[in-house]
Amino acid sequence: SKPSEEASEARQEFNIGWSIYAGWMPWPYAQQAGIVKKWADKYGIKINIVQVNDYVESVNQYTAGKLDGVTVANMDALTIPAAGGKDTSAIIVGDYSNGNDGVMLKGSGDLKAIKGKQVNLVELSVSHYLLARALNSVGMTMRDVKTVNTADADIVGAFATPDVQAAVAWNPQLLAMKEQPGAREVFSSADIPGEIVDLLVVDTGTIKANPKLGKALAGIWYETVALMQQQDEAGKKARAAMAKLAGATPEAFDKQLKTTYLYADPKEAVAATSSPDLVTTMTRVRDFSFSKGLFQNAESADAVGMAFPGGKTLGDPQNVTLRFDESYMQLAADGKL
Amino acid sequence: MRWVNRQVRRSDRLMLGALPILLLVVVYLLLAVSRHAENPADKILPLPGAMAESMYGLIFQPDQLSGQLIFWADTLASLQRLGLGVGISTLAAITIGLALGILPPIRATFGPLVTGIAVIPPIALLPILFIALGLGETAKVGLIVVGIAPVMIRDIAAHVGELPREQIIKAQTLGASSWQVMIRVALPQAMPRLIHAMRMALGPAWVFLISAEAIASDVGLGYRIFLVRRYLAMDVILPYVAWIALLAITMDMILSFASRRLFPWAHGVGH
Amino acid sequence: MRWVNRQVRRSDRLMLGALPILLLVVVYLLLAVSRHAENPADKILPLPGAMAESMYGLIFQPDQLSGQLIFWADTLASLQRLGLGVGISTLAAITIGLALGILPPIRATFGPLVTGIAVIPPIALLPILFIALGLGETAKVGLIVVGIAPVMIRDIAAHVGELPREQIIKAQTLGASSWQVMIRVALPQAMPRLIHAMRMALGPAWVFLISAEAIASDVGLGYRIFLVRRYLAMDVILPYVAWIALLAITMDMILSFASRRLFPWAHGVGH
Amino acid sequence: MSTLLTLRDVWVEYGDKIVIEKLDLDIAEQSFVSVVGPSGAGKSSFLRLILGQEAPTRGRIELDGTPLVPECGPDRGVVFQRYSVFPHLSVLRNTMFGLECPKAPLSGRLFGSARRAARDEAAAMLEAVGLGDSFDLYPAQMSGGMQQRLAIAQALVQRPRILLLDEPFGALDPGIRADMHALITRLWRDYSLTIVMVTHDIREAFTLGTRVLALDKRRHDPHAPHRFGATVVYDLPLDKPVDAPEDKDHSITIDENGNN
Amino acid sequence: MSTLLTLRDVWVEYGDKIVIEKLDLDIAEQSFVSVVGPSGAGKSSFLRLILGQEAPTRGRIELDGTPLVPECGPDRGVVFQRYSVFPHLSVLRNTMFGLECPKAPLSGRLFGSARRAARDEAAAMLEAVGLGDSFDLYPAQMSGGMQQRLAIAQALVQRPRILLLDEPFGALDPGIRADMHALITRLWRDYSLTIVMVTHDIREAFTLGTRVLALDKRRHDPHAPHRFGATVVYDLPLDKPVDAPEDKDHSITIDENGNN
């Protein structure tokens, strides 16, 4: 569908939502460290970085139009705003989960031992997707386990009870679960690198009418990421601040970063976005989503269209609602911000 | 005629009562239609057609995986949990509330504890609740009980504590022991208030049920609502909420009717 | 002496009341120690030392980035929201509840609507609420109001509806209009019940506050609890919950005291 | 004197229990009607009818020739058998209530000099009923007789046109009762009130009233006692001079009228 | 007759208000003590003392020579001025209450033949007070006088050793009142009860009682009326034969005793 008319006007003030996840912590840090203001001032706009404690709610708020942009995983960008008819552009491909999501089992045995077990996870999320991929990898299907929906904030507590033998979670919860005696990670996103991608998405109409916003966001992101990659005092301080914002200790936060593959270099991000691998990944993701009924009343998995750099599309080209837009990352790579 | 004296006839009452609710429905429809005019794929205020379609599947078509009719399985599971939770709380309210209200030493000893438990938001203590009760049905029923029982207990205790002292004295002069004062004077007079307390607690009970189901569950009305919230499926959420409201209002009406029927003396048989 | 007649002296009351609470603390400590003996890194039942350590940082050390003392900033933010939410609900309860209780046409028209709203679990409507009210303070206060006001309104309405008919008649023979019956007969007699209703509502109010803060917030007691719950940091959660309980009990005591002070006639000045 | 109240073929029923049956009655203006009758006959129900608190199940009631709306205003004053004072107001505020409401339509409260005037008037009435030193007590702190006197003061301070009294002096000792008799007679005369008073004291009924009504069942079916209601079985106009001083020791005892 | 109750230097105070002052009194077994006095003197407070509902602020009370615990049992029966019946029980159940409790310690309810016996006993007492056709009414459905009679039946069916009555016949018409007088006199004689009755009817006080106590303030300070309490100002033993039939028209009027 077309982006709505009102949203296309040029505006001065924008709200970007974020929720707590290792790969998104640069955003609030940038806000506090003044990096946001610096770039916003440069482009003569105002950007509010808004924390939403509950991840799903942040995406819902974006879908409802209360936020102009939000941090989100690729699968949720597809199933929530895009499937809901909201034309969405992913302008920053920030990282992929390289172990930040994992399947946990108690007791001995490898992944195959999960057969017949009850698995606690946030249903219909990337965890669900990860579980499906994990089961695939050992020749099982979703019918071989029984899933129990468990809120992400409570999954650590749930995993601590003897009732729960298997669970899927992401960081920082995953780390806390690994610390429990007798718990082991049997599959992780490191086994499917590049499939769980964390994005910053914005409303397509808004970004079209306000390219300044895209430029400012790209500027903020790469400056902050560069800062946190530094192995000196400044970088350490930045990471410690991010840890604090996430409610974690610096050590725990560093551990989480290790399992997050940050596209710190914009060139690399552009390459990843333009690579055909992303199309493959998104095909898998949307097939999974469709099979779970996440496209609601849609006839086929093609109902929701996606556009990739270079004019490639996936699904219904008349109904493109998720666009991977590398142009702003490209500007950053070219140093034209 | 002064407004305080204007009694409303039964038939008019139904009509008047329906009015604001109908109005709300109309406002909703107008908003929904205007949003859909802008964005036909709008998910936030679905049109009745979309809701009917989604619900049709849940109500009539068995789920591929489990073979159940999802809507009815959800309803049954939730009602069971709610019934158990409210039942246990009611029992606790009438026994503990009665004892607290009428026996000063018990009140002195356990009153502060009950107040303490009543004011602790159980949502905050979920991890401990999990450890104590596991993650199964017990935990869900437990959350409802921990959530509503203390409030009910305090309400009954306060009510019983306000019985005219004369009645207690009178009963004793008629040979009643403490126990008999409790079961023959305080208990029957607490019953209508107990039903009132149940009616007041139903709202919070649903809240805790839904919270519990949101946390860890695989079936239930609250589970479904929180599951589909992931893709903002208001076309399922709204009918589910309406169904919950309908169930809750039915319970409320049954309780209110039962109270009038069983305890006529408490509902102004006089003038 | 029969138990119903055993009055407890003030000093004994304090001691008796503290007893079961102390007992609970001891049970907790025993459990915690035994768990730590098994697994020294146990997070679920932290020892007092760990709690003190964690809390020390939050209470006394300013946050590097914002420069705030986190604990106090959380408390202030939560109290503000709670105060607003409870305040608005109380206002609604006394105005709407009064009108519903005493004016039959109003009751007929809006009674069913209020019941409807009261029984809808606001948690189920969270997505709508946040979309309607945004992510700011309004939504949080709104959730508290939607959550507790209808129950309070119904309670006040029921109480006012049960005033002896004779009093209403009497007031009218003394020249009172409907308005005057409301403000001079019903309102003052509803006040003690209003305070009772506030005390009963405080528990749910905290629940709704915490639920709201869990979803969209960046400061507040509930926010902090949900933030650290991701790490199962019970060493922060438990002190926070205890602090909430302390705040809530203080409010409860203040309200109870105020009621006795302001409305002595309602608290058995007689025999 | 003109007719103030007219009752024509009035019935009162609760469910299938008939309480008042076929009551036909005219009450003249400025009369002082005493109502006697056995306990449970329906005297209080009769007062509730005139008060407008309850509508008759059958029949019609007219006030000044127009049908009586089932609503009562400041033209009628009442002392109920129970619940007659406001528990949340002190003695003084209870008595001032009737003076404040008509004059302060919005707040229902008076301030400044108007308040002082009302206070003085209420205080004077309280002195008259012997509650001069209990201004600040709440009803729950008073004895039964004190509450009754407060209810009387509350109703009288208003000077209603029709005053309905349901056993107003029942809980009073003879001394205070005599004072109250004098007080009510004086007010009745001075302000041309019309009074309907239920009493069990036959002597009181005859000393105070200008007319005595006896309410009772005309028929009794021992197998279906609730199938017959009460009506006026005696109606005695007393042609006594209105200005006769009240006679404490009237020394008549007419038990026969009141019951059986 | 031996002394049943002894009051020595008993005071009752509410805050700084003195209600009863320096009361010294002995009440003999099987006596019928009438208590009269002005409204608000402290008669009900006096009954509450003997009942054990309230403890005196000073002084001591002895029952059979042992200090009275502030607690009342089935040896004492009471008819309060208010709240005297259970609103949630029908007339019959209200009356059976006192018969059921002592016999069924656990359930407080009787079944089978025991229940039928209790029912019959209660029914007989209700017939005696004239409530024979109101067994299934709730108190709220009854007139003031009917509630009072129910309270009397409830207290009498128990046959307490000491019976305390607070204006028990105040709301009754003369006919029923005479029946009640006969009833209470018969029970008093047959079961050797000790009765303390507060009344405002001087004639009733003298016809029924074997001793009349007048409670009143000995001193009055108009500037501090609450600084003086009431005590016994007259104590008249009546040497009348216990078996004299009750005399309806005793025709004495001793207003002087009751007040001022």
Ligand SMILES: Nc1ncnc2c1ncn2[C@@H]1O[C@H](COP(=O)(O)OP(=O)(O)OP(=O)(O)O)[C@@H](O)[C@H]1O
């Ligand atoms: N809680 C209280 N606080 C203050 N004063 C009280 C309280 N209860 C009773 N009183 C006072 O005690 C006095 C005696 O009351 P009591 O009920 O004993 O009088 P009484 O003799 O029974 O009068 P009556 O004949 O009117 O029933 C009254 O003046 C009353 O105001």
Ligand SMILES: Nc1ncnc2c1ncn2[C@@H]1O[C@H](COP(=O)(O)OP(=O)(O)OP(=O)(O)O)[C@@H](O)[C@H]1O
């Ligand atoms: N709500 C009711 N339901 C059934 N019967 C009722 C109801 N209210 C009153 N009655 C009956 O109506 C009759 C008349 O009651 P009312 O109060 O008018 O009597 P009364 O003449 O004032 O008696 P008393 O002198 O004892 O006050 C009584 O027999 C009573 O049982």
Ligand SMILES: [Mg+2]
């Ligand atoms: Mg009556």
Ligand SMILES: [Mg+2]
């Ligand atoms: Mg008294």
